[in-house]
Amino acid sequence: MVVNVYSPLFTHMSEIGIKDLAKHLGISTASVSRALNRPQRVSEGMRERVQKAADQLGYRTNMLGSSLRTSRTRNIVAIIPDLSDTFNSGVIRSMEATAAKAGYSILFGDSQGIRAREMQYGRLVQQKQADGVIFFSAQPPFEESLLTSENFSPPPMVSSCEVISKEGLTIKNTQIPYVTIDNELASEEVVTHLIEQGHTRVAIITGTLNSPSATQRLEGYREAHKKKGLPVDESLIFEGEYTLDAGENLTRHILQLRDRPTAIFCMCDETALGCLYTLRQQGFAVPDDIAVAGFDDIRFAMYTDPPLTTVAQPVTELGKRCIEILISLIEKRPIEESKVILPHRLVIRESTVVQK
Amino acid sequence: MVVNVYSPLFTHMSEIGIKDLAKHLGISTASVSRALNRPQRVSEGMRERVQKAADQLGYRTNMLGSSLRTSRTRNIVAIIPDLSDTFNSGVIRSMEATAAKAGYSILFGDSQGIRAREMQYGRLVQQKQADGVIFFSAQPPFEESLLTSENFSPPPMVSSCEVISKEGLTIKNTQIPYVTIDNELASEEVVTHLIEQGHTRVAIITGTLNSPSATQRLEGYREAHKKKGLPVDESLIFEGEYTLDAGENLTRHILQLRDRPTAIFCMCDETALGCLYTLRQQGFAVPDDIAVAGFDDIRFAMYTDPPLTTVAQPVTELGKRCIEILISLIEKRPIEESKVILPHRLVIRESTVVQK
DNA sequence: TTGAAAGCGCTAACAG
DNA sequence: CTGTTAGCGCTTTCAA
Numbered sequence: 001m002v003v004n005v006y007s008p009l010f011t012h013m014s015e016i017g018i019k020d021l022a023k024h025l026g027i028s029t030a031s032v033s034r035a036l037n038r039p040q041r042v043s044e045g046m047r048e049r050v051q052k053a054a055d056q057l058g059y060r061t062n063m064l065g066s067s068l069r070t071s072r073t074r075n076i077v078a079i080i081p082d083l084s085d086t087f088n089s090g091v092i093r094s095m096e097a098t099a100a101k102a103g104y105s106i107l108f109g110d111s112q113g114i115r116a117r118e119m120q121y122g123r124l125v126q127q128k129q130a131d132g133v134i135f136f137s138a139q140p141p142f143e144e145s146l147l148t149s150e151n152f153s154p155p156p157m158v159s160s161c162e163v164i165s166k167e168g169l170t171i172k173n174t175q176i177p178y179v180t181i182d183n184e185l186a187s188e189e190v191v192t193h194l195i196e197q198g199h200t201r202v203a204i205i206t207g208t209l210n211s212p213s214a215t216q217r218l219e220g221y222r223e224a225h226k227k228k229g230l231p232v233d234e235s236l237i238f239e240g241e242y243t244l245d246a247g248e249n250l251t252r253h254i255l256q257l258r259d260r261p262t263a264i265f266c267m268c269d270e271t272a273l274g275c276l277y278t279l280r281q282q283g284f285a286v287p288d289d290i291a292v293a294g295f296d297d298i299r300f301a302m303y304t305d306p307p308l309t310t311v312a313q314p315v316t317e318l319g320k321r322c323i324e325i326l327i328s329l330i331e332k333r334p335i336e337e338s339k340v341i342l343p344h345r346l347v348i349r350e351s352t353v354v355q356k
Numbered sequence: 357m358v359v360n361v362y363s364p365l366f367t368h369m370s371e372i373g374i375k376d377l378a379k380h381l382g383i384s385t386a387s388v389s390r391a392l393n394r395p396q397r398v399s400e401g402m403r404e405r406v407q408k409a410a411d412q413l414g415y416r417t418n419m420l421g422s423s424l425r426t427s428r429t430r431n432i433v434a435i436i437p438d439l440s441d442t443f444n445s446g447v448i449r450s451m452e453a454t455a456a457k458a459g460y461s462i463l464f465g466d467s468q469g470i471r472a473r474e475m476q477y478g479r480l481v482q483q484k485q486a487d488g489v490i491f492f493s494a495q496p497p498f499e500e501s502l503l504t505s506e507n508f509s510p511p512p513m514v515s516s517c518e519v520i521s522k523e524g525l526t527i528k529n530t531q532i533p534y535v536t537i538d539n540e541l542a543s544e545e546v547v548t549h550l551i552e553q554g555h556t557r558v559a560i561i562t563g564t565l566n567s568p569s570a571t572q573r574l575e576g577y578r579e580a581h582k583k584k585g586l587p588v589d590e591s592l593i594f595e596g597e598y599t600l601d602a603g604e605n606l607t608r609h610i611l612q613l614r615d616r617p618t619a620i621f622c623m624c625d626e627t628a629l630g631c632l633y634t635l636r637q638q639g640f641a642v643p644d645d646i647a648v649a650g651f652d653d654i655r656f657a658m659y660t661d662p663p664l665t666t667v668a669q670p671v672t673e674l675g676k677r678c679i680e681i682l683i684s685l686i687e688k689r690p691i692e693e694s695k696v697i698l699p700h701r702l703v704i705r706e707s708t709v710v711q712k
Numbered sequence: 713t714t715g716a717a718a719g720c721g722c723t724a725a726c727a728g
Numbered sequence: 729c730t731g732t733t734a735g736c737g738c739t740t741t742c743a744a
Contacts, residue, residue: 016507017737028715033739043713058502060482064424065737068720073420075431075463075485084449086442093440096466100473105480107431107461110452117456124461126416128721129431146414151372244655277659299600303633305661373721384731389723399729421721424736484737 021059025049036061067128075130076106076326079121079141081113081162085242086270086298087315088136091161094319095134102327104131111137113208119143125155131330132156134322138164138212140176147171156329160322162212168339177329177338179321183213186311186344187220187267188227190293193309194263195228197352199291203236203261205250205271217267217295236261240271247274255282262290263352269294269301272308276351280305291352297345306350314342377415381405392417423484431486432462432682435477435497437469437518441598442626442654443671444492447517450675451490458683460487467493469564475499481511487686488512490678494520494568496532503527512685516678518568524695533685533694535677539569542667542700543576543623544583546649549665550619551584553708555647559592559617561606561627573623573651592617596627603630611638618646619708625650625657625666632660632707647708653701662706670698 022029027046035042035050042050053059067073076099080088092108099106107130109121115137122141124130132155135141140159146152154171159178169176194202204221207214218237225232238254240246247266251274254264266272272294276286284290286306294301297312321340328335378385383402391398391406398406409415423429432455436444448464455462463486465477471493478497480486488511491497496515502508510527515534525532550558560577563570574593581588594610596602603622607630610620622628628650632642640646642662650657653668677696684691 015509018739019737029737030716030739031714034714037739041713046713058505058508060479062737063483063485064420064427064429065720066739068420068424068722068737069739071420071720073485077461082449083452084442084445086440086445089440089442089445089448092445092464093438093466096439096464100465100476105433105463105465105477105485108448108452108464109456109461110449120456121461123416127419129419129429129461149414152414244659248659273656273659280661300629300656303600303604303629305636374723375721385721386723386732387730390730393723397729402729418721421736422723424721424738425723427736 016057016059017062018059018065021050021053021057024057025053071128072330073129073131074104076104076132076134076323076330077109077121077124077130078106078134078136079109079111079118080136081111082242083108083110086300087242087268087296087313090298090315091319091322094316095323096319098320098323099327102323104323104327113137113211115139132158132326134158134160134326136161138162138210140169140171156326158322158326158329160318164212166339166341175338177325177335177340179318179325179340179342180213181313181318181342181344183216184220184223186295186346187217187265188224189220189346190265190295190309190311191221191224192228193346193348194265194291194293194352195224195230197263197287197291197354199261199263200230201233201236201259201261202263202265203238203254205238205240205247205254205264205266205275207240207242207267209239214267221265240267242268242271244270244274244277247271247276248278249274251275251278252282255279255284260290263287263292264290265293267295269296269298269308269310272310272351273300273304276304276308287350287352287354291354293352297347301347302349304351309349309352310347312345312347314344317342372413372415373418374415374421377406377409377413380413381409427484428686429485429487430460432460432488432490432679432686433465433477433480433486434462434490434492435465435467435474436492437467438598439464439466442656443598443624443652443669446654446671447675447678450672451679452675454676454679455683458679460679460683469493469567471495488514488682490514490516490682492517494518494566496525496527512682514678514682514685516674520568522695522697531694533681533691533696535674535681535696535698537669537674537698537700539572540576540579542651542702543573543621544580545576545702546621546651546665546667547577547580548584549702549704550621550647550649550708551580551586553619553643553647553710555617555619556586557589557592557615557617558619558621559594559610561594561596561603561610561620561622561631563596563598563623565595570623577621596623598624598627600626600630600633603627603632604634605630607631607634608638611635611640616646619643619648620646621649623651625652625654625664628664628666628707629656629660632664636661643706643708643710647710649708653703657703658705660707665705665708666703668701668703670700673698 118141294310474497650666
């Protein structure tokens with residue numbers, strides 16, 4: 001039988017399905033499916049014939065049928081507190097690229113840090129719209145009652161960035177894999193660096209303190225003081241958010257202190273940019289009057305005036321590993337490591353180093 | 357019949373389906389489906405009974421079954437050239453929020469501006485993994501042959517940001533809706549402003565010139581000159597990209613010109629940040645030696661030194677309208693407008709205005 | 713190696 | 729208002 005795409009037969013056939021293709025070739029749908037998905041289970045001739053016809057007729061597998069049958073969607077949900085945050089969007093981009101390479105697509109959900117919204121996105125997995133979930137938050141996006149319920153088998157999931165501790169999370173005695181950096185250590189390094197530059201009063205602008213990364217970084221701040229034998233002045237700890245605004249406003253606040261600190265450590269670069277702005281506005285020289293450090297090493301960090309000392313997070317690797325582990329879980333392949341702590345790097349620039 | 361969640365009956369039932377729920381209540385699956393999805397088509401008692409049992413047993417609709425039956429996934433694909441770009445990620449965030457409110461999820465694809473990748477994401481719609489698609493590029497994410505093929509009915513789609521012209525795109529005589537700003541006019545306003553500040557030699561760093569927004573903004577540059585009776589010096593037009601790097605590097609190039617321009621207009625704020633950086637490095641004062649303007653008004657623009665003159669794009673509205681129109685298309689509701697040109701706003705800051 | 717047939721979970725058409 | 733039944737498009741036994 002000659003295949004002719006332009007034959008009147010197909011003129012009004014707007015969507016061609018597996019049945020049409022099978023009928024057209026005079027074979028069974030099973031063979032079409034096999035030829036396309038399990039080429040090795042089919043004769044070479046069959047494979048070629050089917051492939052050719054599929055191309056010519058523009059056949060596209062309806063994944064709804066396929067997914068229903070196999071219970072696999074090739075979708076992943078990623079729940080992020082803020083999609084527009086510069087650090088996050090770097091990770092997002094890497095996750096997407098890695099997933100795409102493996103044939104997966106990602107549903108990105110912006111939770112705004114609200115637990116109810118996290119669970120709303122978690123529901124996508126329960127509803128079988130996705131095969132697994134990545135979450136940037138302290139808890140999995142499922143109700144507590146569900147997690148402990150006997151008739152719930154936890155879906156593939158990976159925790160990242162906001163990882164509760166080095167032990168990570170456990171559900172019914174199984175480890176939830178995570179990928180993160182050592183926030184406490186990184187923070188300690190920054191603060192140690194500041195202390196070594198001669199600062200004894202280092203203010204810190206934190207993220208919201210119900211976020212694990214913020215509490216861990218704050219812990220690092222304390223640890224650095226302890227190791228250097230310096231007391232921590234609690235009045236120099238300012239709870240903020242990972243935003244420009246927080247940096248701008250809290251710095252204004254800090255500058256009004258009678259006993260002003262000589263350095264400000266912002267737990268995120270966007271915050272540090274806000275901080276630098278206020279300092280410049282009020283005529284303070286950085287780092288001569290006040291040194292400033294950030295965290296994340298977003299791509300803007302080296303372009304500030306002066307360039308910002310910060311901690312480089314392995315953004316690309318972070319996203320990549322999350323996805324790789326999640327896909328392994330989904331495809332029931334063994335995973336090498338379930339607790340991944342990636343290396344960070346203290347990047348010292350001029351915002352903390354006085355030029356002689 | 358008394359419902360008891362903790363009855364041994366359900367102890368090992370890890371996933372409860374519509375049949376289980378129906379059997380449990382002694383009713384048909386049709387009634388369960390109706391009670392949950394079309395409450396008004398069912399008696400009040402039925403509705404309550406089903407709802408309660410569903411809650412107690414933790415029933416979650418398997419959307420794969422539902423989608424296969426209804427041919428509706430409640431997913432949308434958005435194809436973006438760069439997910440980590442600050443302007444884009446603002447739009448993304450707004451799209452996601454709007455979609456979530458309407459019960460849709462978004463699959464974000466990063467095309468890197470590569471046509472093959474755009475089509476790869478477009479395939480998600482053909483494969484029925486999504487109900488419609490938003491694309492930030494000159495052409496729909498489908499092969500040309502498909503678009504003109506008689507047996508192809510174009511899926512719901514909306515074009516945004518990179519819109520080819522005010523006529524937009526047409527497939528088989530049907531308009532593809534778009535949402536954008538008037539790039540040419542906005543650009544003209546920036547350049548006019550620069551000229552009115554006394555600049556007669558304004559360099560421009562463009563985006564890649566196969567992007568509609570970049571050619572439109574370049575057109576605005578020419579138009580401003582024309583209206584002001586100034587010649588366009590083609591040697592002041594530098595093709596770049598919408599990146600920090602392009603700004604940094606091309607500015608270095610521009611500074612080597614024998615007949616240096618007194619103003620640089622960057623077609624994107626990230627580029628302008630790179631430009632400001634190089635100027636500062638090389639000791640040029642902004643705006644006194646060289647004025648700089650950007651485009652987008654990303655949230656960092658007001659924090660630069662000096663704060664950046666730029667064009668504010670209605671980021672949130674852009675994302676919102678795209679999604680609203682796409683969902684109307686998907687749900688076959690009439691759309692008010694299919695050619696949406698949103699207002700922009702020239703934001704004049706100190707990077708172009710010399711202080712007296 | 714290929715085909716026939718069952719069925720994934722759900723909803724819609726039709727009947728009662 | 730509710731139940732029965734068919735079937736969405738695909739993959740996977742099972743049998744030939």
